Amino acid sequence: MTNTLHRYGNAASFYDDYVVFAIPSRGKNDKGSVPKLKKFLEMALPFKPVNLGDAIHGGALRPCRDMHPTSHWNRDMTPDFRAVIDGVDAPTTVAAVFDSRVSAEDFVKTVKEADLGLCVNISTSIDGAEQCCQVAGIPRHSIGYSLGFQGKTEKLPNTQVLMLTTMCGHGMIGTSMAKKMIDWVKEGRRTPEQATTYMARFCSCGVYNPARAKRILEDARHSTK
Amino acid sequence: MKINASKCVACGNCTYVCPMGAIYVDPVIKRATIDSNECVECYTCFHGMSQEHLNPTLVRGMRKIFQMMRLRFDPEPDVCPTAAFEPDELVWPRVVRRAFSDPRVPHESTGVQGRGTEEVKTNDVSGRVKEGEVGFTIEFGRPGVGVWFHEIQKMTWALAKAGVSFEKKNPITSLMSDVPTGTLRADILNEKIMSAIVEIKVTVDRTEEIIHLVREIEPQVDTVIALGVGVRCDSEGEDTVVAPILERMGYSLERAKTNIGLGRITQTEPPKQEELAGAIM
Numbered sequence: 063m064t065n066t067l068h069r070y071g072n073a074a075s076f077y078d079d080y081v082v083f084a085i086p087s088r089g090k091n092d093k094g095s096v097p098k099l100k101k102f103l104e105m106a107l108p109f110k111p112v113n114l115g116d117a118i119h120g121g122a123l124r125p126c127r128d129m130h131p132t133s134h135w136n137r138d139m140t141p142d143f144r145a146v147i148d149g150v151d152a153p154t155t156v157a158a159v160f161d162s163r164v165s166a167e168d169f170v171k172t173v174k175e176a177d178l179g180l181c182v183n184i185s186t187s188i189d190g191a192e193q194c195c196q197v198a199g200i201p202r203h204s205i206g207y208s209l210g211f212q213g214k215t216e217k218l219p220n221t222q223v224l225m226l227t228t229m230c231g232h233g234m235i236g237t238s239m240a241k242k243m244i245d246w247v248k249e250g251r252r253t254p255e256q257a258t259t260y261m262a263r264f265c266s267c268g269v270y271n272p273a274r275a276k277r278i279l280e281d282a283r284h285s286t287k
Numbered sequence: 288m289k290i291n292a293s294k295c296v297a298c299g300n301c302t303y304v305c306p307m308g309a310i311y312v313d314p315v316i317k318r319a320t321i322d323s324n325e326c327v328e329c330y331t332c333f334h335g336m337s338q339e340h341l342n343p344t345l346v347r348g349m350r351k352i353f354q355m356m357r358l359r360f361d362p363e364p365d366v367c368p369t370a371a372f373e374p375d376e377l378v379w380p381r382v383v384r385r386a387f388s389d390p391r392v393p394h395e396s397t398g399v400q401g402r403g404t405e406e407v408k409t410n411d412v413s414g415r416v417k418e419g420e421v422g423f424t425i426e427f428g429r430p431g432v433g434v435w436f437h438e439i440q441k442m443t444w445a446l447a448k449a450g451v452s453f454e455k456k457n458p459i460t461s462l463m464s465d466v467p468t469g470t471l472r473a474d475i476l477n478e479k480i481m482s483a484i485v486e487i488k489v490t491v492d493r494t495e496e497i498i499h500l501v502r503e504i505e506p507q508v509d510t511v512i513a514l515g516v517g518v519r520c521d522s523e524g525e526d527t528v529v530a531p532i533l534e535r536m537g538y539s540l541e542r543a544k545t546n547i548g549l550g551r552i553t554q555t556e557p558p559k560q561e562e563l564a565g566a567i568m
Contacts, residue, residue: 260363
């Protein structure tokens, strides 16, 4: 999943970023996969994910098409995991995002035991994924390494903006938006939680990690790198 | 995408939201305006922003009063107060912008959304990359820079000249008018997109050669490139072949997606196109 592969940061910075996703392969195991995808997401709930998502309908935080003017003062910032699970209606990629290795390990063990037959991947640091596999007693099948960004890297923004925007690898979170959210947190106009929620609503597949984003914004409040 | 000028109140929220920075408030007409040359039709403005349906005249009046009083606005930053964005009916070749920029739209060539590729994510059932092989994903335009097809073609030409084979189930390959030379369709070359992935597969012994080739061409390509390398692990779940090559070349391997091999083939017949909405993240 290149969408989660090229998140910016070193291995240590992914200690709170574990994306476990299930994907049916076209013509191989996609037929009848919808109930299995729902079950995959359902199984994640006991392990307290920070986000769930499907690539058609989005994540647990979504924009509102008919917002009431008074909701500016009382916006719902609660992730709606049930809406994600209920909304899966076609073969697609579904993802559960965790902010702790232990949760990811326990979830992977549960997924293995459920034997859904879907292709399952873990996107995090290389060691983090290997450890999840070891705990579950699974030898890794394949690895897709990120070699990072090359070429005209002078077009890229600063480190913290990059860490925020690359959590939506589809590019739905604009550089200017992330920069603005850092500025607003620095100015005290919004809390990191609020700023994170604004950005997460733009992620169209639900792999944005609000816990990691909040941490990055807290760091950026004190020092912009 | 277009902005309905009769609805827009020039609040400026969308100027930050646009991943390509293609929206600005025109000082003459005092309305948000889209630079259609830079717009990649990602629909982030339309789908990503929450919408209110306020009366534009009322909002403009209030904004004028507050501005005269030098009061700072503190609106929600992800909201279009008057639902002013309206999708255009896209026709060829502009429609390819959306196909490569809006992850909700499936690629016609592969039937999948996102970037339209499965890579090693389904390698446990597809067998796409076998032991002794390396699958490269060369992604252009990410993150947040964008790319023109004529820039991508510089790389596909060089790769084709090196005799590599392009992945057939890939949206870029499907847009080649001549796959052996890596030539893209002429009518899409001047279209800008959010990002696209060129996929190739070579034998392990060509790993260094391909990376050197990509590095050699990179300076000619006016965008950022994200390089991914996919490998099949051995029976112990280890990669003792490719990782050492990459580390020797100076790459610090920090992040990866790891296919844990739980997939099973459960069908033999390929599905009909309309059955698929499977997305690639």
